[in-house]
Amino acid sequence: MATEFFIGTGRRKRSIARVRLTLGNGEITVNRKPLDEYFPRESLKQIVRQPLEATQSGTRFNIAVKAEGGGVAGQAG
Numbered sequence: 001m002a003t004e005f006f007i008g009t010g011r012r013k014r015s016i017a018r019v020r021l022t023l024g025n026g027e028i029t030v031n032r033k034p035l036d037e038y039f040p041r042e043s044l045k046q047i048v049r050q051p052l053e054a055t056q057s058g059t060r061f062n063i064a065v066k067a068e069g070g071g072v073a074g075q076a077g
Helices: 043-055 071-077
Strands: 004-010 015-023 029-030 061-068
Touching: 015 071, 029 043, 043 071
Parallel strands: 029 061
Antiparallel strands: 004 015, 015 061
């Protein structure tokens, strides 16, 4: 049985993020690191979680992100 997933790309300033969403329990990884380890400031973590909170889907999907370019603030956006 194949796992269903969704893929998207986001850009901000010079940062590019490739995102893969799968049904899961709300785990977020950025460049194979947990969200809390990759983004050092709480404000950056909040920026990442805002769309999930707005759609009330924070615990519905597992999210894997490959981010490159720019700084961590651009990548969070």
